[in-house]
Amino acid sequence: MPTTLESLPVELIATILGELDLASLVKVSCLSRRLRHVASDSSLNPWRRPILQTLASGNYEQSLYHLSIRSIVPRSNWIDILALAPPGFLLFESSLPNLKASEWEECFRKRFLPGWLKWKKENTWRVSYLKMLYRVWHRAYTSCTTDEAWTKYVVLNRNGSVNELESSSRGFSPMAIFAEMQFQSNLSHLTPTIRVVVTFSDVRVIAIGVLHMRRSSLTDNHNARAFLHPPGIEATDALGVNSRVLHDSPYGHERDGPSGNNNQYSCSIFVSYNKLTHPLPAESHRNYPFYTPGGGDRRWGSLEEQGLQWVGGLMFVEVPCCQGMWKTESEFGASWNHFASFTWQDLLTIAPWMKERVTKVIDGPGLGI
Template identity: 50%
Template sequence: MSTFESLPVELIADILGELDLTSLVLVAYLSRRLKDIASDPSLNPWRRPILRALRAPTSVDNEAEYEPVLRQLSVRQIVPRHNWVEILSLGKPEYLLFEMTLPNLKETEWEECFRRRFLPGWVKWKTTSWKAAFLKILHRTWHRSHSSCTADEGWTKYILLNRNGSANLLEASSRSYGPMAVFHEIKLQNNLAHLPTHVRLVVEFRDVRIIALGVLSKPRSSFSVNQNARAFLHPPGVTKGEDEGASSSARSISEGSDESFAPPAADPGLPGRGPATPFMLRDAYRPLIHPLPSSCHANYPLYTSGGEDKRWMGNGEMEENGRQWVGPMLITAQLVGPQTKQQPADIFLPLQDLDLIAGPGRNQYASLTWEDLTAVAPWLELTNMINGAGLGH
């Protein structure tokens, strides 16, 4: 022990960070020096064990299998307070609401938790303190993901990207809202009813994920091609192959980092400028922090390896089989519940298509606003942002 404690404090903290939470709690009380190192906010050996615990696999009934020591971690003074921003941003709603002992945090820390976990448009529900707003919205999202209740939000807003570069913010009754039915009516109005609907998962957050519905076809002319639909799914200059170096660099800014998301200063993939290098992409795009994506999209808007980031289904300007996005694209926010990512055994649908919206746990949606679209895709260049139907004249 004396030899171990004679090591530099940075090295000791790094070693402690490899322990699980239960072992780290025990080791932190073995001596005064270890306690001081574990309590130092600048060294913070707790961060990696906490993140590993939050990403623990789920049980058969999809309930969290977190380490038991996490439940009462807030009562231990040796754990720096800012670790709770990570826990409250990434923890399962039912665990935070009904099992965990919550800490006393500053109002600014509760605000940071709110902005990292929820969409920017949900700030409208804040009436008193940030703590009250966080717990209220957390309970609402948990309740709506487990039931068909629409009492809290009678109307669901969604965004329609038009092929002329404009976008409409529309709404439908939450009780009867279904993006497939809504988009079918849109296809009828645009003479696209004979073409199948394709669904793409854009980015997933802790309690909600953004999905897009559109039509893929081989158009006879460029008039019907929706350039904003392509740009929304594929940030300019970013591809699955070219940005892998940038993604590995971006992973050094891990979940919970204080680095903010910066929109591109220049379009790295414009014609005439040549292909974008990983270094250009790393400088142009920063991983999204407010809100904080799930681990499957941790490097968003860059590509996140692991198999769940499937935004790239083709090469260059084309999607699979050389098709392009034509007509309008509908963008909506789907609440993530216990069954949302479970594939029913009796339903066989193409991956990254109708299985995103068909089946149990996929029929609850939340409103998506202009603020949310700007946060998710700040590089989009809309010619007009229209509230309601029409052309905006």
């Protein structure tokens, strides 16, 4: 007796359907009752793979634009679409589905940084999500600063403290602010280094600091290195691990302190890492905080392999992702005046291992009391 597609187990049918492109899957799901049943089963969900492939490609098929009108598509797939698709597509081109309040909350938390929860107020999660999405789109493509007159940024000092600062959004210039920081730290003669820490659907988190050949361990910013290179994770770790025990030294790769006594400066600590899911990183940083192959994750720069260390303060800002803006770190200085607020809460979300390293969080300038 010949084997037909519909005589196969439903799990195998779902796997086969998941290999189709989105347009073909829509057609195949209408061929018979059995295929329709398999396609509409939320536990099998053959839609997830082609949807994620379409979102990653950036070349959206027409079938994605109004996918919400098809009842056979499990609603859970829309959490991924609402978390990863561009704001303009969601706001002006696609048909949005009817979701539960808990699902809209999941979409909000999976797309936006926790510092943006201040905009929710008394609105429902659906309204908050759509308003925030429009705010992101508006801020990325215009120079309007009505919604956010002051832009927050974070500075990680070499003494272990963190300052959450703010500046007028209309004249906000990270490079000018960092130039003043360099002057105060007697580092004006050195060229700043810019690194993309992680990219999300709407924003990039940028670190601005100074890499320099070590002259004294007193000038090194060990927390800057720990932030950009989580202790125990190497650039070759593409899959990641949940946790590990490692030996951590305040002198970076050098296990010996100034006196050469390894035991005096090294300590065994337990560090737990998990892939970031709330908010969900973009494809270029999908494994964050672990290394993501493909060229987009450049936290492990070639310069540091030559023995350079981070010195002075490390500044963190948030830049909206939009067309026409800079695409590489070297183009950042000439970018438009488009920035968003980045808070200590946001920093702790993308780097929870820094909670044990930071000695003091200061709201505003100064050393704190």
